[in-house]
Amino acid sequence: MTYCVALILDQGMVFASDSRTNAGVDYVSSFSKMKVFERPGDRVIVILSSGNLAITQGVMELLERRIHDQSPNLMEVESLYDAALLVGGALREMQGRDGQVLAQYNIDYGASFLVGGQIAGEAPRLFNVYSQGNFIEATLDTPYFQIGESKYGKPILDRVITRETPLDDAVKCVLISFDSTIRSNISVGPPIDLLCYRHNAVRVDRRLRIAEDDPYFQTLRRLWSEGLRGVFATLPAPP
Amino acid sequence: MTYCVALILDQGMVFASDSRTNAGVDYVSSFSKMKVFERPGDRVIVILSSGNLAITQGVMELLERRIHDQSPNLMEVESLYDAALLVGGALREMQGRDGQVLAQYNIDYGASFLVGGQIAGEAPRLFNVYSQGNFIEATLDTPYFQIGESKYGKPILDRVITRETPLDDAVKCVLISFDSTIRSNISVGPPIDLLCYRHNAVRVDRRLRIAEDDPYFQTLRRLWSEGLRGVFATLPAPP
Secondary structure, three states: OOEEEEEEOOOEEEEEEOOEEEOOOOOEEEOOOEEEEEEOOOEEEEEEEEEOHHHHHHHHHHHHHHHHHOOOOOOOOOOHHHHHHHHHHHHHHHHHHHHHHHHHOOOOOOEEEEEEEEEOOOOOEEEEEOOOOOEEEOOOOOOEEEEEOOOOOHHHHHHHOOOOOOHHHHHHHHHHHHHHHHHHOOOOOOOEEEEEEEOOOOOOOEEEEEOOOOHHHHHHHHHHHHHHHHHHHHOOOOO | OOEEEEEEOOOEEEEEEOOEEEOOOOOEEEOOOEEEEEEOOOEEEEEEEEEOHHHHHHHHHHHHHHHHHOOOOOOOOOOHHHHHHHHHHHHHHHHHHHHHHHHHOOOOOOEEEEEEEEEOOOOOEEEEEOOOOOEEEOOOOOOEEEEEOOOOOHHHHHHHOOOOOOHHHHHHHHHHHHHHHHHHOOOOOOOEEEEEEEOOOOOOOEEEEEOOOOHHHHHHHHHHHHHHHHHHHHOOOOO
């Protein structure tokens, strides 16, 4: 499984993805699920992927090849909407190639993507591309999207995140959301790829890879756990 | 959807279930998903149900009728294992009756049950009856089972609950787990049926129905939310 989340806030955007993949519990490995297409000053397009790894890698391969040999491509499109359209199209192409064979073996060939960033001349945008290749866009009412194993980490996002949340707080909240997911589901695991984007910078602000033994992540996990237990202890007993 | 949780701890057991059912978003209603079979001094059997409501209600009807006209039945069995066997059997019977027709309409006829309590002469036990009618028992390593929409409310249980958790703390934790679920998923909603059992009492200790406007539940939700935000605010910013 996978867990990816992307937030679009007043200050900017935060993207995060785990790196665990598994084809059965005896074949667990690590693959990055974040891809960045950047030409500073012109565009930043971040793509997070979830689902069948052969399909998502195939989609990325198609998108990258086309930058060199086909129009339109991700480095040419003038709107992030068109970028999402290219991702959805490449997904349908991959599923058209492999879907029928995988279905014969009852292998799930579903995949989904978060596509966000900014292209110069347009506002920052964030899209959620479904497994059927169609997609929706985040609006003022919906400041975040999740794909993959999203439920364990949703409550903390729902409690904390609003459009007004500062980027640093959003990063903290995303890491706690990952902590909750990692604790409850072994199919999601570090390292966590994390990327911050400040609106209208049209270049990546920060990009880092957070390993399990990352001192900040460890401190955050410990303080959060202790803090929760502390709050819990102060709650009144049932009458 | 539904959310039910049952804990078996050193001091006793806690059972809780929500009451929301929906057949589409335009047909949302309220049904209790907790059934108690009690003869003080002899047995307490609590059954929580999740899944297709026609199936789970049918299972309960079969189990209740058999108390009057068939052996073995829930008021006769000498072990909770045999109670779980009766529940699984009744589930298979209902699915045998309705499953094929429902499958023709692509209607999910899955259902699952938590069956716990104590029969005099035996230790307290807790079982999770799967949709196929087979079941597993909670052991020392696994102090709780969840059925239904379980993921949103799992992280807090994983962080707080151990076998040693006192019953009052377990009730608090279960209510917080419901709060997280209710906030993130509209298909789970109050009132919450809550039951506490103290080991070897062989009678229900406390049973209550917690409505949305219950003062204790409201206080708990508010303090927990404020407490979480408080802890969050004290966490160090990313480097």
